[in-house]
Amino acid sequence: MADQSGYSKASKKGPSGRSYRNKTGLTRRPKKMRGRKVSSQRWLTRQLNDPFVAEAKSRGFRSRAALKLEQMDDRFQFFKPGMAIVDLGCAPGGWLQVSSLRTNLGKGNARLVGIDLLETESIVGADIFTGDITDPAMLEKVLTAIGGAADGVLSDMAADTTGHRSTDHLRTTALLETALDFALLVLNQNGFFLAKCFRGGAEKLLLDMMQRNFKTVRHVKPAASRSESVESYVLAIGFHGAGWADDIAAEVEAGRRDAHGMIIV
Numbered sequence: 001m002a003d004q005s006g007y008s009k010a011s012k013k014g015p016s017g018r019s020y021r022n023k024t025g026l027t028r029r030p031k032k033m034r035g036r037k038v039s040s041q042r043w044l045t046r047q048l049n050d051p052f053v054a055e056a057k058s059r060g061f062r063s064r065a066a067l068k069l070e071q072m073d074d075r076f077q078f079f080k081p082g083m084a085i086v087d088l089g090c091a092p093g094g095w096l097q098v099s100s101l102r103t104n105l106g107k108g109n110a111r112l113v114g115i116d117l118l119e120t121e122s123i124v125g126a127d128i129f130t131g132d133i134t135d136p137a138m139l140e141k142v143l144t145a146i147g148g149a150a151d152g153v154l155s156d157m158a159a160d161t162t163g164h165r166s167t168d169h170l171r172t173t174a175l176l177e178t179a180l181d182f183a184l185l186v187l188n189q190n191g192f193f194l195a196k197c198f199r200g201g202a203e204k205l206l207l208d209m210m211q212r213n214f215k216t217v218r219h220v221k222p223a224a225s226r227s228e229s230v231e232s233y234v235l236a237i238g239f240h241g242a243g244w245a246d247d248i249a250a251e252v253e254a255g256r257r258d259a260h261g262m263i264i265v
């Protein structure tokens with residue numbers, strides 16, 4: 001069970017490491033299982049028995065992921081009222097809801113901009129785009145909407161999984177790279193960057209880049225992130241950008257960026 005900060009180890013799992021049991025100690029099963037793939041049966045069973053899914057629903061959050069962001073902020077307190085926040089990969093909008101609440105969106109100077117491949121239901125006071133963050137034209141729109149500068153950049157993006165662990169790791173790391181690149185461009189001094197990160201080796205260069213540009217970089221695994229999942233988050237706080245120009249120059253030299261500093265895809 002979670003401690004008072006909601007932050008300790010995840011609640012009990014079944015013997016497979018996947019299922020959650022209800023109060024009676026029994027795993028609840030979805031009613032309509034016939035005709036579904038085994039993976040979808042497993043997902044439905046897990047959703048039905050997951051206490052965080054129930055909590056998110058009862059509190060009106062659009063996603064279980066909202067609880068992860070809440071738990072991370074309870075622990076590290078990176079949100080402040082009045083902040084300008086960009087949420088990359090924001091659908092269905094759980095992180096937007098938490099960001100809106102914790103920055104007091106609608107009062108003072110707080111601003112909130114989100115983007116996702118999928119359409120996201122609106123949030124009062126937020127600018128939300130539907131599009132691909134790897135499309136420079138879309139990122140330009142996000143940049144303009146946030147007024148050219150942000151206090152925090154969030155990314156809960158994950159590429160669609162293929163089931164092949166190293167392919168999934170590389171694809172999600174590529175999204176992390178795009179998110180970090182955007183954060184380095186847009187963050188104000190002392191800003192923060194919080195992003196999903198599948199650990200597996202390829203993220204090392206990106207972590208080094210964060211170390212050079214932020215005061216503190218740490219891996220975080222909130223209680224609501226399933227313990228059997230490779231998912232974790234990287235939280236970088238205290239942006240100072242000291243390493244930014246050097247990093248870009250090194251990447252231009254290595255042929256990973258063009259003369260304008262843009263990543264070569």
Ligand SMILES: C[S@@+](CC[C@H](N)C(=O)[O-])C[C@H]1O[C@@H](n2cnc3c(N)ncnc32)[C@H](O)[C@@H]1O
Pocket residue numbers: 062063065066088089090091092093094095096115116117118131132133134156157158159175
């Ligand atoms: C785990 S969900 C985000 C959940 C969200 N944090 C919430 O609380 O509701 C990850 C999202 O990343 C989005 N995504 C993945 N690749 C993307 C891309 N290239 N551009 C924009 N969004 C992307 C997916 O469409 C998906 O909605």
